[in-house]
Amino acid sequence: MFKKLKKIFVSNEKKQEEPNPNNSKEKELKESSIKRQVDANISLLKEIYNVPENLDVKFRNVTVGGSSQKCCLIFISTISNVPMLEDNVIKPLVNNKEQQKRVPHILTVSNIRYAADFKTALLEINRGNAILIADGEDTAFIIESANFKSRGIEQVQNEVIVKGPKEAFTESAGTNISLLRKRLKNENMVVESVKISERSGNEVAMLYVKNLANEQLIGKVRNRLQSLSADAIQNLPLLEQYLEDRKISLFPTILYTERPDRAASFIEDGHIVLVMDNSPDSLIMPATFWSFFHTPEEHYLRFPFGNFTRALRITALFISIFASAIYVAITNYHSEMIPADLLLAIASTRERVPFPIIVEILMMEMAFELIREAGLRVPSPIGPTIGIVGALILGQAAVEANIISPVVIIVVALGGLTSFAVSDISLNFTVRLTRFLFILASGAFGIYGMTAFFIVGIFYMVSISSFGVPYLSPMSPKYKSSNDTIFRRLLENEKFRPGYLKPKDIKKKGNEA
Incomplete structure (x- = not known):
């Protein structure tokens, strides 16, 4: 019986592998x-x-x-x-x-x-x-008579800023290239077309400034695009997954943006930008950790205001990652670090709660993520209602039912709220997922587990590269640049393009005395 089934499967596979005569005729x-x-x-x-x-x-x-x-x-x-x-x-x-x-x-x-x-x-x-x-x-x-239908230029949906341009990319590659050329009136800007799929004939436009971008970097991006083997790649989010170096890494290595002004600023520094039909966005490569952390508005604001928002974002980043993990570690392993009055208050709120602290935290973190996901997927008029019902009514009911302690709700809400300060979509997912890993590490080994996991994470980030560029550059390794990493500099002091790109002209001529 087994042999008969095997013969049937083998014969079916052979039939599927045989070339279709109609396809060969059409190809001819x-x-x-x-x-x-x-x-x-x-x-x-x-x-x-x-x-x-x-x-x-x-x-x-x-x-x-x-x-x-x-x-x-x-x-x-x-x-x-x-x-x-x-x-x-x-x-x-x-x-x-x-x-x-x-x-x-x-x-x-x-x-x-x-x-x-x-x-x-x-x-x-x-x-x-x-x-x-x-x-x-x-x-x-x-x-030439192409006339694809597309929506008009609208305001940015995800990377919202208060001060600065409001235009966003559309699903038309021609329109997006026009928005970039409006900002870069440079005869050396090249728009190179590369075919990336066979059956659907999808093409991507590769934009760079010829006398700035490094030739090896251009060749590396071009070769990776030309080496793709796929029937159809319909948009840039799909293309991003084909191009990235480490496909299962939590840390993104290609920057996604829907803002023409942001893409233009990266092109001026020697980066390469990809634009494609059906995608209201662009991909910027290579990308370092700092490029995901920064926002365009920080340069549109005056120097003290821009650095103030960066300080807030750094604080929010650490609170979002470590708040829940520190609470688990201190209450489980390091209770001597808490003042006696606060310790007694926490103990009294947990007196009737049946679950361990780590289970409470994980339950509330998962509930918060579910509320956030539900708010995104439902129609926009209902979204705020979902947040109010989920966060207020369910949270209050859980406390009154002695399932969750009030302090846990405060800690989880603080961590979830601060995660919204991370504007980049990919980095936001990284923060949300690493928060769970730190909670598990602190639940197993306390502060020591968090510290060990943080050090391992730094080692891992140092090992990552994006198209040959180290992920933490120009801080590690050190490169000649404007040092726009944690805090920005005065605009007149940003005299150099990023050295890790090895641009043909590292000095910004507009800043020469």
């Missing part, structure tokens, strides 16, 4: 060259696009006035600018009077490119451009 058609006969090209393209079943793929036959040359315009109506094609392609061809004039010279479009094979022509059609094939021509004329 796509790799063929453009023919001089219009009718032969039309029949082949109709076969590839499954016309007439495929409704939005249009074939517009045109006879050139004057020469009576047969032409055909092929485009996808839902992603192409049809009025532009009508005005600048079809009307000039029909109204032409000169017999000897070639098709490219008749068209009134701004730019015409050429395709010698169907593979190139199909790629352009799928991008929203139109292809014009003419009788007697062995190349197709590519007419």
Whole structure:
């Protein structure tokens, strides 16, 4: 019986592994060259696009006035600018009077490119451009007519600031590149396109300043993009998971931002920015720990105000990570560190609670995370209600039922509240997860367990790199830079670009005396 089942499974696997003859035929058609006969090209393209079943793929036959040359315009109506094609392609061809004039010279479009094979022509059609094939021509004329629908430029949703620009990226790569070029009026800024998937033909735009960015870094990012093997990568959050060095690490190594001003500032320092259709954001690489910790507003505010917000964020970061863990460690192992009156108050609140302190903390931490997640997923008008019901009513009910002590609710609420001060999404998840690890370490070994785990964490952060750049640089190892790490400097004292990027020009010329 087992042998029969094995034969069935093996035969099924062999059938699945056998190449599909239809796929090989389609591949052969796509790799063929453009023919001089219009009718032969039309029949082949109709076969590839499954016309007439495929409704939005249009074939517009045109006879050139004057020469009576047969032409055909092929485009996808839902992603192409049809009025532009009508005005600048079809009307000039029909109204032409000169017999000897070639098709490219008749068209009134701004730019015409050429395709010698169907593979190139199909790629352009799928991008929203139109292809014009003419009788007697062995190349197709590519007419730029892409017109993808997208929402307009709106305000930033996640990286909200009070002082500074409010524009955010959209799902259109062209719009996002325009927002960056508006801020970087530099002829050396390069927008390089790289194809990253085979079946869906997804492309990513790689932006950098040619006379600033390190060539080895550009080559490393380009090679990693070109080496991807995937059928489809639809947006940047998916691409980020393909590109990162350590895929299961808690610490992010690629910076995600939806702010054009932030991306532009990194490009000016010699970083590389990735922009892609379907993604209202950008990826910045390489990224250090400090780039996740900083926010754009700290430089928009005056020097004392910016550093004040950084001090608040540092304090919030440590409170969020260590508050619950310190409470568990002190009450379980180091009660002598607490004043006698406070110790008696804590003991009295826990007199009727049946659970150990670590179980209380973990229960409340998990409840807080559930409330936060529920508030994000429900419709926006209900979100605040979920927070109020979960935090106030359930918390009060748990205290009155002697399931949780009031001090635990205070400690957990303080840690959860301070975690919102960490604005970066990836670093925020890191803080939330490491908080649970510190709670377990303190529950097992007290302050000594927390200290040991913290040291191991620092060792681990030192070992991380992002595209060859050490994670804690320029602090460790030390590099020549503006030292914008824990606290920012006066703007006129930020004279250098980050040395760990090895830029071609490390000094900011605007700061020269």
